[in-house]
Amino acid sequence: MLLRFPDLDTLLLTITSGIVPFDVVTTAAAMVAVAEEPIAYWVRCEASLSAVVMSELRSVGVTSPATAEGIELRSVQCWMEGVPVEQVGLEQITHSDKTPVLFRLGDVSKLPELINEMLRLGNDRQAFRVCGEEGETTAILRVIGPPYYTLLRALGNDAEGIAAFVEASARVWVELGCRHPLAEMIQPAAGEQLLIERDGTWRSLPEHPFRDVYELLTFQLPSRPSALSAVELRERISVPLRLMRGGEDQPTEMWVLTNNAKQQVEQFVQTTSDEVLTRLSFAVAVEDDPTILIRVRPGRSAPPVLVFDGLQCRPYLRIPNLFLPIGHRVHPPLRRDVVKRMLAPNDGQVVWIEPRSDGRFAPRSVDETMLRPLTDWVDYVLDEHHEALDAWRQSHRCEFDDFICRDDQPSKKKRSTVTSEPTPREPATTSATIEPQTERKPDAAAKERISPQRPRPQRPTVPHERRQLEEKLQGLEVAFKGSELPLDHSDRFDQWRTLADLNSRLGRLSEASLLRLHEIWEADGTAPDAVVSWFQNELEAARQHGAMVIIDEQEGDVTDLSLSRLLSVESPTPAEVSELAAYLTFATVRGSTGLLERQRGRVHRYFLQNETMLSSRSCWLSWCSLAQMSGGDSLALARARDRLLARLHQNGVIRELDVPAFLRSAGGKGDGRFGVVRDRLAALHACVQRFARRNLRLSSQMTLHYIDLLFALTAARMGESQKCRELSESARLALCLVPDPVHGWLWRAFMHRTSQAEQGLPVDGPLPKSFIVQLQGLDKLQRYKVDRLRQHSSVLEPHETLDPYRDWRSHRIGEFDREVTGLFDVTNRNKLLSSLKALFAAPLADDDRAKLLTAALELSPRLGEKFAVKILEQVVPLDRKLKDPVARAGLLEHGLEMAAHFDQREHVTPLLDRLRGLLHQQSDAEIKTLEALECVLQQSSRGLRRLGMRDELAQLLEQFADVVNPSDDPAMIEPERLRVMLRLAAGWFTFGQNRGWVEIDQARDLLFSGDLMGEGHVGAHKQTRLACAYIAAVGEAPLEDALARWEEMFDHLNGIHDASTVNTHYSLKLLDVVETLVMTITGEGFTVDKTTQRWFDDEEYLIRRRIHRDMRRMVAG
């Protein structure tokens, strides 16, 4: 039967819809596509179709022609084979690395090439088979995910004779680049696979296993006798070390002198400055001929260049005790640890390599302790010594008893002990025989029982000997101060010890104790021998001062009774407290704290009450010992830490307690400064009074008496008690005889501070509570007048800034601002903490949160480190959100100050970064911002110095300088900008640089020109602020310059007029100016020179550093 299907769609429909019965479709037939329009399909099938089928076929357009003349039909296995395949574009071909592909190769010889190409391209998932087909062989290669490069062989080019097939349905493979419409419906016969080719040809492929290209993965070789077998070397290979050329560019740091060594050194010291000598240490090693080693001591500057006839050496591989000749290195190159192990295993020995011929060498060494400062061995002598004078002194020498100065001790009150039988103090001449520890001894020695039978320290008995010791001490002190090494450098350790020994021998016990404490402080550990010496010094000092001694003289050691007796003293002297502090540390080091543990509670209370008498170091060591004794009481230690830090925050280091006497004035000039200031004080006072009278105008005459009070305070700080009393009394007569509570209250407040100064106490801390209570009893206006001065005066309120308008503005300001302002009036710590927590818990706008955070930072010293750290963590994230530069400056300023205070170094860097960022944005800052920046500069300067971050401070100053860089015309500089520039000038002076005179002169010209006076009240305000900044900046300049400038300023300065409400009682502006002067004179930086100030800064930094380090260790367990 012949059928004609009008198009492909009809043919497919009749097949898939079952119009043509299945058994007909699946039987062999003959088909052809005839190129008509559209293409028609002719089918000749053997089976006859029923009438129903034919009817249905006709209904879809299929006709049944009688003949197919001229049409050649092709035999097919089934009708589906006659359906043509569709060509697919190259870009539509998709395949992945998991697509199985069958390659059919007509030419079997191409199989290896194809396989290897794919192997080369990284595909080894290949298997193949070769099948015969009517005498011809065909290779079938099955590949999972073949490379596209190989697939292209089979696409569109018959020349290769390669066809690729992808699986359209199970066992049905259609040639790549083609698609068969019914492929997914075709099911090949069992055991066969069907390949549908591009031209529509169907090939059946009997299923047969494929052979993997890696059928054999391992190739086991037959065993053969091995020609080589492993043997152990009988002897290790020895490699002799040799010296080779190398390292010529390094400076010489050690010289080994063998030829005329002594003469060379003598000649050297006779022609070399002592500054160079202090950089050198030397040792004499005696063999046949003396060999002298001269080594450069570590320092910041480069080693000095010296000319010696000897072996020049340099440290090798940064091993500090190994020296190689200059221009040589060890060959073969070895690891540093290997070199150290072989050549300089003992850290206590200095090893140098002596070259021999042929690169051979010999290590030589001396004991490290043999190296002593070269200056120790050099005595500068006068040919004509003071012999005649000595003889005269000798003949007229009067032998007085030792004089003990008690001026620096609190006035002795009547003391009582709780013991029923008070024990008399041991006389100063008691036979205490504790030997000073002049040499470092092993730990075991420290645990020796301290025996009163030990000999007394070897004191010089003849004046000549004493003079020699004093000269030596003086020389060492000069060398100490002349050295550029930081205070915590390892070389300093020995210097502290030597200085302490000498002071001890000279009977300067308090100084010796202080030096011992430095030795202990900088030791990595507790330095047992130094602790023993410290305790011995304190014992002897107690005896010398007639204080109670902790050692029971009969027992020869500390007993329960002697300890109890000491603890029972109600008002102990500083010597007694120091003695107990030293004993506490000593006992802890010795491991014999039994006595103390039995009275632990009393000891704890004792130190709590009396710790202010101790130096910061002594105090901290005591608390550390107590904490250790209590099994690691970190809480008590943390509280002690907070108290000590608060003390440092308020006062810095207390010079008399914390700093050795010889460091309090560098080069002996400091005392001179103090004397000059004291001598000029009266003249300055008169000058200031003239200035005040000239500028009073409408302000109260009482201002002059407040100025007297300020100078009384200055006199008290200078030790001019007579002058102080005179000024205070004259002020009292003027201020207290008028029935005005404002004057009365302020006089009392000033006198409280003066009294602090007279007693040698820091002028610091909050005013007594009774004063505040009394103040709250005043009416609103009176209180305002008091508060206004409190707000301005850093004498009255040294730390916290209060808002005098808070009562007035209470109805205008919001609840939040009121609460924040009120925080400063809260004196109870817990209450303050809970108030702050409540405020932080409330949702706040960024600006409000900044205010709160700033206030919290300001209050942090009262609330401890934990609180401060939490607050600090919020500073940077909040700063990122703030836009107002003034708020940002305030926040960062307080953040830096607190980070410095609590040693939160990790916060300092981001805060500095933020600050730098802020500065960077302020190239044309407004006046308000400049004022805020001035504050930042002032605070950050102090904070960074305390953290030992002088470099960062210098960078900050430079950046500030860039930001406030004025316009070209000096006349155009605003006074506010000039103030910041003055602050910068002061900063430069701090660094010893005279870069600020231009700014100072500009400010002077502006102040004296009277230009600002034309602006009325605003001008007066600007004039006042500029004058204050001028005074402060000049105060950092050399002393004589500063005094001359001040006197000049007070002689010529006008326009400081106060028209504010408070001028009925005082001129706030005049007092601002005078107080700035007073604070500058009495401030930490004026009476000491810059070098000494730097010692103080370093001392404070080192104290803080160890406190924080010990605390961290304690917390870490």
Next chain:
Amino acid sequence: MSHEDSTYAELREQADELRSRINRFRTSLGRYFVQKQELIDLMTIAAVAQEPLLLVGPPGTAKSDLVLKFRDAAGIPEEDYFEYMLTRFTEPSEIVGPIDIKELRDGRYVRREQGKLPTARMAFLDEIFKSNSAILNILLTIINERKFYQDGKPQPVALRVLFAATNEVPEQAELSALKDRFTLKAMSNSVQNEHFTALIDAGLAGEVHRSFNQRPWCEGHCTLVDFVNANRYLTQQFARRDPARDDAGSADRRLFFPDPVFREFERLVKTLVREDRIFISDRKLVKLYKLLRVRAWLLSGGTVSHDDLRLLTYLGETHQEMQLLAEKVPRLIGIS
């Protein structure tokens, strides 16, 4: 007779000698460098094909030295050579000459091109991608059309050989046109890891030569005229017709590009385009064919071989592509 006027027959007679001279030139020049023979070959191929070549590589990898020695060895006189390091601030007058003020007074906008790029027969432009857009436009025209506009009128340039160098290949789209002009871009890499000793020795020898003002690489094997003649000879080959057929291209391909190699070339291009998204413009493809032919002629004197396909290694437009192709092309064609 000017080389430009030589007939095909004349050139065919000289061809072997020409080829031999150029080959001596390239192998001889290679002796003065360490592991740079591949680059010298490329430079020679580019010179014969008169296609620009871009050398890419970090500073100190002999890019400039290659060009300078190439120029010396080819005996190119000063007046025929132009070299310039381009920067963002380079002005067109520095490349194509300043405006002639006299002419300008007469209302003509003419540049004094003498000694500048338009009159040079060989040029070396260092840091070419750092130039600004004004320079880029001029370069595009000169490279592509071999033309230069004087007073709005195009005039041909003498440029035959152009080498350019850059430390980095920028990826800005604005530069893609210029990048596409350089069909070949070759990396000049440091060789100190693999050839430490040889590098020191060669470097030292170079220092000595420089100090004593010696130029031993000027051996006179060939001249720029030879490159031009070779180019002309090959161009005339491309232009030959097969009397039996009427398409010029197919004649050359049939004669000099065997089918299997051509099919592989096609596969290679398609694979790189599809798998690695390598951009090969139609222009570049045609030029690539020409370069393959030149390489085949130069190195083997005959038909394009499987090995010549390694030229596709230098099609990369970026550092990543260059590195990828350097690894992939040899692997695909199985010559790694």
